[in-house]
Amino acid sequence: MSSELLPDLERIRADFPFLEVEIAGQPVAYLDNGASTQKPRAVIARMAEVAAHEYANVHRGIHLLSQRASELYEAARVRAAAFFGAARPEDVVFTRGTTEALNIVAGAWGEAHVQAGDTILLTELEHHANLVPWLELARRKGARVEYVPILPNGAGLDPEAARRLLAARPRVFAFAHVSNTLGVTNPVAEWCALAREIGVTTVVDGAQSAGHLPVDVTALGCDFFACSAHKFAGPSGIGLLIGRAEALAATPPWLYGGDMVERVTYTGATYRDAPGRFEAGTPAIIEAAGLHAALDYLDTLDLPRIAAHADALAEQAAAGLRVIPGVRVFGPEGRRAGLVTFHVEDVHAHDIAFACDERGVAVRAGHHCAQPLMRKLGAPSSCRMSFYLYNTGDEVIRGLAAVQAALAFFRRA
Amino acid sequence: MSSELLPDLERIRADFPFLEVEIAGQPVAYLDNGASTQKPRAVIARMAEVAAHEYANVHRGIHLLSQRASELYEAARVRAAAFFGAARPEDVVFTRGTTEALNIVAGAWGEAHVQAGDTILLTELEHHANLVPWLELARRKGARVEYVPILPNGAGLDPEAARRLLAARPRVFAFAHVSNTLGVTNPVAEWCALAREIGVTTVVDGAQSAGHLPVDVTALGCDFFACSAHKFAGPSGIGLLIGRAEALAATPPWLYGGDMVERVTYTGATYRDAPGRFEAGTPAIIEAAGLHAALDYLDTLDLPRIAAHADALAEQAAAGLRVIPGVRVFGPEGRRAGLVTFHVEDVHAHDIAFACDERGVAVRAGHHCAQPLMRKLGAPSSCRMSFYLYNTGDEVIRGLAAVQAALAFFRRA
Amino acid sequence: MNEELYQEVLLQHSRRPKNLSPLPGATHRAEGVNALCGDEITIELTREGDTLRAVHFQGSGCAICTASASILTCETTGLRAPEARALAEDFRRLAVSGEAAPAVADRPRLAALGTVHRYPQRVKCATLAWETLLAALDHPV
Amino acid sequence: MNEELYQEVLLQHSRRPKNLSPLPGATHRAEGVNALCGDEITIELTREGDTLRAVHFQGSGCAICTASASILTCETTGLRAPEARALAEDFRRLAVSGEAAPAVADRPRLAALGTVHRYPQRVKCATLAWETLLAALDHPV
Numbered sequence A, B: 001m002s003s004e005l006l007p008d009l010e011r012i013r014a015d016f017p018f019l020e021v022e023i024a025g026q027p028v029a030y031l032d033n034g035a036s037t038q039k040p041r042a043v044i045a046r047m048a049e050v051a052a053h054e055y056a057n058v059h060r061g062i063h064l065l066s067q068r069a070s071e072l073y074e075a076a077r078v079r080a081a082a083f084f085g086a087a088r089p090e091d092v093v094f095t096r097g098t099t100e101a102l103n104i105v106a107g108a109w110g111e112a113h114v115q116a117g118d119t120i121l122l123t124e125l126e127h128h129a130n131l132v133p134w135l136e137l138a139r140r141k142g143a144r145v146e147y148v149p150i151l152p153n154g155a156g157l158d159p160e161a162a163r164r165l166l167a168a169r170p171r172v173f174a175f176a177h178v179s180n181t182l183g184v185t186n187p188v189a190e191w192c193a194l195a196r197e198i199g200v201t202t203v204v205d206g207a208q209s210a211g212h213l214p215v216d217v218t219a220l221g222c223d224f225f226a227c228s229a230h231k232f233a234g235p236s237g238i239g240l241l242i243g244r245a246e247a248l249a250a251t252p253p254w255l256y257g258g259d260m261v262e263r264v265t266y267t268g269a270t271y272r273d274a275p276g277r278f279e280a281g282t283p284a285i286i287e288a289a290g291l292h293a294a295l296d297y298l299d300t301l302d303l304p305r306i307a308a309h310a311d312a313l314a315e316q317a318a319a320g321l322r323v324i325p326g327v328r329v330f331g332p333e334g335r336r337a338g339l340v341t342f343h344v345e346d347v348h349a350h351d352i353a354f355a356c357d358e359r360g361v362a363v364r365a366g367h368h369c370a371q372p373l374m375r376k377l378g379a380p381s382s383c384r385m386s387f388y389l390y391n392t393g394d395e396v397i398r399g400l401a402a403v404q405a406a407l408a409f410f411r412r413a
Numbered sequence C, D: 001m002n003e004e005l006y007q008e009v010l011l012q013h014s015r016r017p018k019n020l021s022p023l024p025g026a027t028h029r030a031e032g033v034n035a036l037c038g039d040e041i042t043i044e045l046t047r048e049g050d051t052l053r054a055v056h057f058q059g060s061g062c063a064i065c066t067a068s069a070s071i072l073t074c075e076t077t078g079l080r081a082p083e084a085r086a087l088a089e090d091f092r093r094l095a096v097s098g099e100a101a102p103a104v105a106d107r108p109r110l111a112a113l114g115t116v117h118r119y120p121q122r123v124k125c126a127t128l129a130w131e132t133l134l135a136a137l138d139h140p141v
């Protein structure tokens, strides 16, 4: 397993100033990457440089400064298109993050294309961001929501049921590429191919896959793909909605205002095509430069190796947890995507996470924004360790030790 | 007039690294502050520091890092509430900017409260951000949009007409605090008091007033107030919607997803109260810290003096432009809010702005995201110089000289 | 392990909570949820005139949440409704800011819970039951 | 002033534009708008068989926009529709990248306009009329 760890880990760690932080007198072991990731110096420095010397509003000025800002903003789009395999830069829309991207699809595309009686197909493992917007759309439209069920213990989604429910031609099929709770990776390309054949629109929540493993939206064959820069070493406040040209063209505007219009009168307006149509107002300019820098940074490494690294750490953690009495590890038996969620029969997740925290280990406790899934698994509150390219085997060991110490404390007497 | 300029201008200028930039071998004269403003070192450094050592996701973790990030994020809210006179921090919602804030009001509040046959009252000087969302709402609902007319030459809005149209009890009255095109300041407090008496909801577009002049939303008495941090020395990617508690409570959710929910099942969800209700997903965390730093920075200065400074420069520019033959200056005769928009009969705005650019002076040319207004004024394209706290009288002189050189060039022969 | 937060009295209450069961014949009832972690708690009580004759809870939370709920049932049984309300408000203030009103300072178990104000990420765990009690007082079944 | 961009031939065309008037009996027509600045331009033309007999424009833009429209009317009058289309495409490429196809290299006025590719913020000014021509060719009145 350790041969799957990144060989230049010390060098990588040196790129992340956050890893200098100490908690309780110990260097932090940041194992909450599923919630958000830390930023390398290159991203932080690029944002500061843009803010200091290259900043102006975009798409608005004849002056050189505005032109240059527009160029760096559009260069980020071109970079993101290439990184994620979009057919054209115009297919990449900047959003605040995955949540806004999915709301654009459910709110604007869905508003136009989902009708009363239609079925919206989701899965039982969705994050609230890919669940609640669809519930709201269904309520508004009188549509029905169905779910691909999970296998026992959250080992994956039921493949038979997925095929059967998809074959029934829902109007849209929206699902996570990688589950933020179970570490399950869904067969995106297979489902999208099936869906395409029978005219079902596909929406992929890529929050946990983008920048963690190689993603080529064209090869995946989805209609929409959503992700957040903060989940892959980029800044907060920016994310992407990538759409096939036809899918974006079939989506009405979302926010209304400057930059997304063509011609405005006191009685009406006409709108631009994508991506401008979906980017009303001043966008996250400094953040676009930071996103660009994050993609450049990831490209200095090797995405398949990054994925293997995080997976190896997650497997190590899962193995260590499984042997502790009373601990239940959710998710697939074999390879899991960079994270492990577990539940302890007799000690609450909050108490475990708090104990970890006191030893400088940051893990997540709660419902992981997947309340219905966790309820179904019988663990409304659970702990998660989630890994990224800068984590080490030593941090896994510290995490396991902290969990064991917590259990010993709460189980004594 | 020069006595109204800030006395410590050199010190202030030293705070802004952007002012070191050169264009065409000359230090830049950045006169496009109406589009966006530059950032002081304190803001840039604070964002870098948060990204380097204080970053984690908010509202999600039991671990100390997440707690600290939540605290800095909420501290920015408390700071903004105090700076803008909100009754409670909970009345401050973080958005991407003014455009998103106004879309929340038109899209969520408007969706719930505007009905067929209702009147939406706007003014003829609105930015597209405070016009197009309302046109779209009116279209969807079968409501009517009416406009408070401008006075000749854009000298202001017709006060009689404003009172008459408001007295007719529209459902909502949405208007700019300060016009980004005319430099007109509207009588917000007076209109809001009138509106409150007769039950008309008020929406103030504060993009050009926030951080430029003292704003106390409670004293103004509006129901909603929108602004963007990038317009007042803060970062891109973040802005505010400030609402009266009752107005926010009457607004349905906007984006759906994590953090804005209370309880989620596979069949439905319940939602939190403001501000959480309107902040689905991972917010602009680093940017919130930058916004906080920008407000702290502005507080080291004196907002009324900043306003007087920008106004004095705008008056100086207007005076210089008025004496050039063929130049028409829009807006009020007297005091104007920090900007001057002008049109030249025989030379196009693009050519003038380009000539300015070649001399290192950045001015804006175009429709200023107010197409119908500019069409009504007979100047579909015009030039604008807009000032902020770091601009100098010398930059005004350079701007005027560049305009004169452009006119000389295009008028020769 | 943090001995300040997890004082013995709290651990006792979290391991062997008092009044953790449905309350047959309850006159008032409310459910509370900690939006951050998903923990849910139900408070049921029977009121005779103004007096809280019995207070029970259901649901499972972390040690702090469970201890707080268990202690709540002990401390409020027999109080009059306005007293229970005042105590809940006092406790909330203690948990958030460490400010101890006489009513809570006099109750050692509440004072022990009050150390939570030094751990802001745990405050909601301690206050959930008390907020739910306030809601229950307003919700006759 | 930038003498490279504002070459004399362009200034002539912007000051005294050719064919700046409505075209009675036009067979094709389109309006174009530069979303960034709001400039609007209308192209009208009469086609006989495949040949562009007359090409006129209306609207006002900056010197580059007006010169480009004026030169467009001169260069495309008498061309066959496919030739006009090809020229418009060639010109667009020139303005964006500086890459001069033979057809535009042979036309000095277009070559002069082509220097705009060094000033990206002005490219749209130069191409607006040509994009509108392409639209007009698809829009019989």
Ligand SMILES: Cc1ncc(COP(=O)(O)O)c(C=O)c1O
Pocket: A034, A035, A097, A098, A099, A100, A127, A129, A130, A176, A178, A179, A180, A205, A207, A208, A228, A239, A369, B258, B280, B281, B282, B283
């Ligand atoms: C699977 C999944 N979807 C969606 C989201 C929402 O992303 P964001 O909060 O960046 O909008 C997350 C992260 O919280 C996630 O893990």
Ligand SMILES: Cc1ncc(COP(=O)(O)O)c(C=O)c1O
Pocket: A258, A280, A281, A282, A283, B034, B035, B097, B098, B099, B100, B127, B129, B130, B176, B178, B179, B180, B205, B207, B208, B228, B239, B369
């Ligand atoms: C008056 C006015 N309203 C709204 C906006 C839109 O602000 P933003 O682009 O930051 O959303 C602007 C700025 O462009 C403005 O000047």
